[in-house]
Structure formats: structure tokens, C-alpha cells
Amino acid sequence: DIVLTQSPDSLALSLGERATINCKSSRSIFYDSTNKNYLAWYQQKPGQPPKLLIYWASTRESGVPDRFIGSGSGTDFSLTISSLQPEDLAVYYCQQYFSPPPITFGQGTRLEI
Amino acid sequence: EVQLVESGGGLVQPGGSLRLSCVASGFTFDDYAMHWVRQVPGKGLEWVSGVSWNGGSIGYVDSVEGRFTISRDDAKSSLYLQMNSLRTEDAALYYCAKDVGANWGFSAISQWGQGTLVTVSS
Numbered sequence: 001d002i003v004l005t006q007s008p009d010s011l012a013l014s015l016g017e018r019a020t021i022n023c024k025s026s027r028s029i030f031y032d033s034t035n036k037n038y039l040a041w042y043q044q045k046p047g048q049p050p051k052l053l054i055y056w057a058s059t060r061e062s063g064v065p066d067r068f069i070g071s072g073s074g075t076d077f078s079l080t081i082s083s084l085q086p087e088d089l090a091v092y093y094c095q096q097y098f099s100p101p102p103i104t105f106g107q108g109t110r111l112e113i
Numbered sequence: 114e115v116q117l118v119e120s121g122g123g124l125v126q127p128g129g130s131l132r133l134s135c136v137a138s139g140f141t142f143d144d145y146a147m148h149w150v151r152q153v154p155g156k157g158l159e160w161v162s163g164v165s166w167n168g169g170s171i172g173y174v175d176s177v178e179g180r181f182t183i184s185r186d187d188a189k190s191s192l193y194l195q196m197n198s199l200r201t202e203d204a205a206l207y208y209c210a211k212d213v214g215a216n217w218g219f220s221a222i223s224q225w226g227q228g229t230l231v232t233v234s235s
Contacts, residue, residue: 040221042158049208049225050158061223093158100218101172103148103160 002026002096006106013113019081021109023094028074031098038098041070041079044108045090053092054079081111089113115139115224117209122229129199133229135192135209143167143187146212148222149194151205151231161207162194163217170216177203196231204233 003026013019029038037057042050052061054070057077067082081088094106121133133149149161162173162183171183182195192209206228213220 038219042222044158049227050222051225052213052221052223055213055221095158095221097218097221100163101160102174103163103218105158105160108157 001102002029002099002104004094004096004104004106006092006094006109008109009107010110010112013084013111015084015086015113017084019084019088019111021079021092021094021111023072023077023079023106025075025077025096029096029098030074037073037077038096039070039072039077040095040097041068042093042095043088043090044093045087050093084111084113086113115211117211117224117226119207119209119226119229122207122231124232124234125199126235127199127201127233129233130195130197131199131231133194133196133207133209133231135226137190137192137209137211140211142185142190144215146215146217146220147185147192148210148212148217149183149192150208150210150222150225151203152208152228153205159205163212164192165217166215170218172218199231199233201233204231206230 007022039057041054044050058070069080091108116138119135148163180198184193208228209226210222211224213223
């Protein structure tokens with residue numbers, strides 16, 4: 001199974017600051033034939049289900065603010081929130097869909113503001 | 114607006130069975146793959162099972178293979194998870210979720226329900 005390891009486990013920053021969350025895969029999740037990285041990012045606010053933010057490592061889901069930026073390729077990926085807003089308080093998860101089953105998630109990164 | 118409404122959770126003894134249901138609306142159900150994902154309160158996400166748009170492809174996480182069965186009824190826009198031989202470690206909030214595409218495992222998960230809670234305890 002592909003293991004995703006996120007860092008850090010938690011992050012405490014101030015409004016307006018930049019947040020960077022990392023996700024490292026135990027093997028490459030880049031598929032040559034499609035030229036895509038099979039990685040998504042989700043945001044889960046307290047008491048709510050997860051919400052899709054980013055797919056194909058860097059494609060923003062419709063309606064997601066442009067301060068959320070996904071980057072990386074192969075085994076190393078990042079989610080950057082360029083200027084933190086109060087509503088960004090949440091746990092963030094990366095997920096791979098390259099080699100299922102199983103689909104796997106990172107352990108989550110708790111963002112405190 | 115996409116809506117996914119789960120039901121069927123509850124308290125069950127170890128070794129028991131439970132059937133979860135999810136009714137979908139707001140999209141053409143039989144165009145999309147569907148998933149069950151679980152989460153122990155306060156912990157991370159674990160994908161449980163996925164089914165393709167036509168039911169032709171199904172996958173499970175190893176820990177539930179042979180005990181859980183995913184199915185769909187497109188006429189009722191419904192997704193199901195039959196859970197047998199339940200263990201204490203199966204206790205979690207179970208989310209029904211819609212894939213971005215028609216075949217699970219080739220794209221991200223786009224929408225999630227609110228979840229139904231399964232408790233396994235004697």
C-alpha cells in the first residue's frame with residue numbers, strides 16, 4: 001500500500017500568514033501515460049465532513065479560493081495557503097488515488113489560527 | 114445541489130451485522146463511482162470501499178475484505194454497505210461519498226455526506 005506522511009502534524013499561525021503543509025508518498029504517484037499526479041487535498045472543519053480542495057495535485061476545485069495552492073510531483077507534495085483567514089481553521093488531509101485498492105490518506109495536519 | 118444522506122448506523126455487538134444506506138440526490142447517480150470512508154471521531158480518514166458507476170468494479174481495504182459488501186441500486190439512487198462479523202475496530206463515523214468520475218480509484222472524492230455512526234460494543 002502507498003503510505004502518505006504529512007508534516008507537520010499541527011501548525012499554529014496568525015491571520016495573514018502563509019501556511020505550508022507537506023505530504024510525502026512512499027512511492028511515486030505520477031502516472032506517465034496521463035502526465036498527472038494522483039493526489040488530492042481535503043479540508044475538514046470541526047463537526048463537518050471533508051471538503052475537496054485540490055485534485056491532480058494542483059487543480060483547484062470549483063469555488064475554492066485561490067489562496068489554496070497545490071504543488072509537487074512524484075513523491076513530494078505541498079498545500080500552501082497564501083494568506084490565512086479565520087475560516088481556514090481545520091484539519092487538512094492529502095489522499096492518493098494512484099494505486100488502489102486501497103485509496104489512502106495522510107494522517108492529517110491540524111491548522112490552528 | 115448534491116446531497117448524500119446516510120442511515121443505518123447504531124450500536125451492535127462484536128460479531129454482529131449492520132447495513133448502511135445512503136440516498137443520493139442532486140446529480141445523475143448512475144454516472145458516478147461511489148465510496149464509503151470511515152473516521153473514528155477525533156482521528157483520521159480511512160477509505161473502506163468503492164464501486165464504479167455500473168457496479169462492475171469494486172474494491173475494499175484489506176481489513177474489511179470478506180466481511181463488508183458494497184452495492185448500489187441506481188433505480189433508487191442508493192448506495193449500501195453490508196457489514197458482517199463486526200469488530201470493535203470497525204466502530205467509526207461512516208461517510209458516503211461521491212467520486213469525481215465514473216470509476217473509483219482514478220479520481221478524487223468530490224462530495225461527502227454527514228456520516229452515520231457505528232458503535233461496536235458488548
